Amino acid sequence: MPNNSLSFLWEYYVVCGVLPTRETVLISYERITFVKDLIGVQGKPQAEFICPGHPLLNAVIDLILERYRDLMKQGAVLIDKNDPNTDVRALFYLEHSIKDARTKASGEREVVSRRMQFVEMSEKGVAHTAGYAPYLDYEPINEEDRLLINNTLEADWLKTDLESAVVSYAVSELVPEHLKEVRKHKDEFILKAQVAVKDRLTKEITYWDHRAEELKAQEQAGKQPRMNWQKAQQRADELQRRLQKRMEELEQEKRLSPIPPNVIGGALIVPIGLLAKISGYEKPELKAARELLKDTARVELLAMETVMEAERKLGNEPKDVGNCYCY
Incomplete structure (x- = not known):
């Protein structure tokens, strides 16, 4: 619950029978914070800093995945407000691991690297990597816009075995690079x-x-x-x-x-341009997306030229792979 004097400090009580079964998680935390500067506040007990890797955060994430992992497989519909185009894309979340020859006490081999990877698939069946966290650029669709795309959600290509195609792409393109x-x-x-x-x-x-x-x-x-x-x-x-x-x-x-990549979730990405086309009027976000697309292309070109020139000075031979959708 939030502390009255400092809105970024909380007292946290673990629900008995749920999180206490997780190793190293305490029954209660007098103070926790997600802001590093508030770990030590004058007149207040020292707060536990909750960040990636902390046992409490790990336990909560583990519990959420344990209970709601199936929802990720069911998928979601997200809006890309930065895309003025009209082509719907399917986004897949894949988990991929690499193991070595060592074995743990359980008999399982030791995982030395685990990576979350994202792949988008177009209606034409073209797959490409979607970056490290593409979902940060997307927003949930509202009910009004969802009604506009009901027919799109029933498109034949979405009923094909996209998952197998995405896994095949990951095996041939992403796994070798990870390894x-x-x-x-x-x-x-x-x-x-x-x-x-x-x-x-x-x-x-x-x-x-x-x-x-x-x-x-x-x-x-x-x-x-x-x-x-x-x-x-x-x-x-x-x-x-x-x-x-x-x-x-x-x-x-x-x-x-x-280890073969495993699809753990997915989403349908609807560009703002498609919503504008279906609704018959241009949303303010569409104009902003078009301008952003122009600026992004120009900035990316300048940045790429600068980086490639720096690499050449170091004796390297950089190659532009932008058309290969390699991010």
């Missing part, structure tokens, strides 16, 4: 880790091997060293096993394999 990015990052990290681990443990193994020989020589000479040579040799052998195990683990981390 390539993860492999590049992992290979660089693993190579450094292998060098560091081998260097450190090899030095320790060499030390204890040498120490074992010294202690053995002392014992054979009739001396009584504080550590017997078998103990030192045991330490060297243990380090050798650790080195072998760690190197095997790193090799397992290198063996990456993609």
Whole structure:
């Protein structure tokens, strides 16, 4: 509930029997905030900062998905007020994961990268990536506008197996790129880790091997060293096993394999231009969309030219893939 003196501070009580089953979630939080500057306020208890990755937020998201995930599959109708065109598009949300060869206690393989990806499909069956968060540019449709597009919602192309087509596109276009990015990052990290681990443990193994020989020589000479040579040799052998195990683990981390993408939701995207065409009058948003389209194209061209020139100066050979719908 909102705190009276500071509208961005709340007291939060977890509903018993719901969230307490989630690990690390407290029964109650005296103060929580979504604003970092309000974590510490004079005269108030320190607030818990709720942000992506926080156990409470993770638990709430998990609970919402658990109860309402089916609604995402049912889909929604959204308006693109920045699009003056009249072509309806189908937007799909896909989840894609990459695993390595390591296994968890449950027997499942370790997920090293999970990515939410968005693909739009046109009426002509042309698919393209829709960016990282396309939904931020769309708005829910109201009842009045929804009545205008009833016939559009019954179009034959929307009744075809669009999901399979989108998954096929993702498998051929998005999955390889995702795998390539993860492999590049992992290979660089693993190579450094292998060098560091081998260097450190090899030095320790060499030390204890040498120490074992010294202690053995002392014992054979009739001396009584504080550590017997078998103990030192045991330490060297243990380090050798650790080195072998760690190197095997790193090799397992290198063996990456993609999991088939899974469609978890979708939406029908209706451009403002179509609503204007059906209704017979031009909405104010349509004029703004046309102007925005002109400005966006001009700004994108200037930005692309600037970036490509900078890349050339670095010795790279940039390529314009705008026509390939690669974002």
